[in-house]
Amino acid sequence: MTILCEPMVYYPEHVITNEDTIFFLDELHPDTPNKEKAFRMIRNSTIEKRHLILPLDKTIELGDFGERATIYSEEARKQSTLVSQQAIKKSGAATKDISMVIVTSCTGFMMPSLTAHLINSLKLSNSTIQLPIAQMGCAAGASAINRAYEHCQQNSSNNVLIVALETASLCFHREANRLQDFITNSLFGDGVAAVVMKGDDNGSGFKLSNTQSHFMNNSEEYITYSITSNGFHFSLDKDVMHSISKVAPKIVQFIEDSFDKKPHELDSYIFHTGGKRILDEVERCLSLNSSSLDNSRNCLRDTGNTSSVAVIDVLKRHFKQRKVGGLGVLVAFGPGFTTEMSAGEWV
């Protein structure tokens, strides 16, 4: 047995609405072409608010990579400890029994990674295995779950603490004024989530039975960073919108292999909150009911796309509706173009 326990999530106190986003982008870029098109797209995003680690005025004034990295390191340390403690407590596992800690974070960087900080701050065992994942982007939450699954399959006494922490606001660059920059600056949000995977069968949660990765050839440019002296610059190519129809047959196959069922016959669809268009495409390509992705859509509405955090937030939302014996899939998409999938049952 390998059970994902109930996650804990935390969003920082500073809030930005879609109208705030449009207002400040308009002020920063009064004469930019495509602005009105961008603003229509932002108004159509279904995002109501996002959370930021800094007030908006400080976010807009962010300086070079060094300044951002320092803020990241301080905030990441501060935010990750409490939510991890809560997740461990919720799981019923003893702190000393955590055998691996995975941290996913693609919006800031530090070495030693947050895994080292957490072993110290949570007083985890000195034999805890560290697995920091910085380069899987939005797929990283599901990627961490799939790697944790392999670790728990080794030994039923293994338990994994997974922490996803993102500070997309530290990747904001005031001078960026392309259409895709406006979309990026209105889509991503900050947040942190923690969840424990237990290798034994004590407890309730989402019991995993199968995992799968899928890589789409020659799609490296769909979701990319560039790096400059001012930090990471996210870039979303518009081709990313066509990715879901291409990868959908693989998700259908995974569901059939895992459960011998059609996609619409499952009980829980724990999908990464990529954006409205991505979720519409998932619904369409898998022929799902219109309410199947409600938890993902609500997560998008409340937080934007929080990269690796989002799929764990969506998992938490599904905990409230879980029915023992219900079947579900957990899926996240990220750079590569990569799809990480897990199949499981509520226990």
Next chain:
Amino acid sequence: MTILCEPMVYYPEHVITNEDTIFFLDELHPDTPNKEKAFRMIRNSTIEKRHLILPLDKTIELGDFGERATIYSEEARKQSTLVSQQAIKKSGAATKDISMVIVTSCTGFMMPSLTAHLINSLKLSNSTIQLPIAQMGCAAGASAINRAYEHCQQNSSNNVLIVALETASLCFHREANRLQDFITNSLFGDGVAAVVMKGDDNGSGFKLSNTQSHFMNNSEEYITYSITSNGFHFSLDKDVMHSISKVAPKIVQFIEDSFDKKPHELDSYIFHTGGKRILDEVERCLSLNSSSLDNSRNCLRDTGNTSSVAVIDVLKRHFKQRKVGGLGVLVAFGPGFTTEMSAGEWV
């Protein structure tokens, strides 16, 4: 069975000797205190040469993070493909049977990571699992081996391609003039290594039987990055020299648990090439014979400390002397302070 096959290594064409290092540091910093002390330490390092991806004059003139990141991305793509092809060929595994690709690299950064590039360039299966590791520093080569071991334990048809690629020269900063900067700038080198781990029992190599991680509390400052607009800045605290005596009892325990033997009774000591002092400490604290670490010392002499690459280079050197049935440990140290250990037997 889980066998590490013979690795392949590649070092870039530009070569710098210790005397070259002293010459250019002297030219850049004519009036810096502690210079003579640094130069004595550099002359005592036993490093004869290191390899660089760029000529020395271009390395000295490196600009901001963006310039370095662009060079990294181009060089990493160029260098990683051929050495990976050679390692796969050497292993006898079919390219289509690689189920996971791990890339370790702490001296540059890209997203999508090099794992995505390699799936495309090597034409690996679309179901290949990606595990990019950027934040384990010099421990990452052994960390990758230990994560690959867990993956191969899942299923004997699993095979992992591990690629370690470092460009320490892209972390050179001409203005850095503290004693520890001089040491860093004389110690680290560039290189790339690839090795295949096979889940089945067809082939010869180093058959793993046990793995272990150890984390030393409150030692996060021993080996760190800082990040500025000009890139990653490595920093080695002098306390790192005391780490080996503290961690040695854990290595002794691991060897006893794995083989029921004393450290000096093994046949192969595949230790990361941290530096002369680190290797002296390993030899002293484990009461090893004076020739036990020859392969690590020779690797240090020929390439400097190539971070995550080094332990795989040392593994390759041990292949030439392997005797079927011989027992060995593979150990690397890195930020955290983290020690990653594997135990195995030559087959």
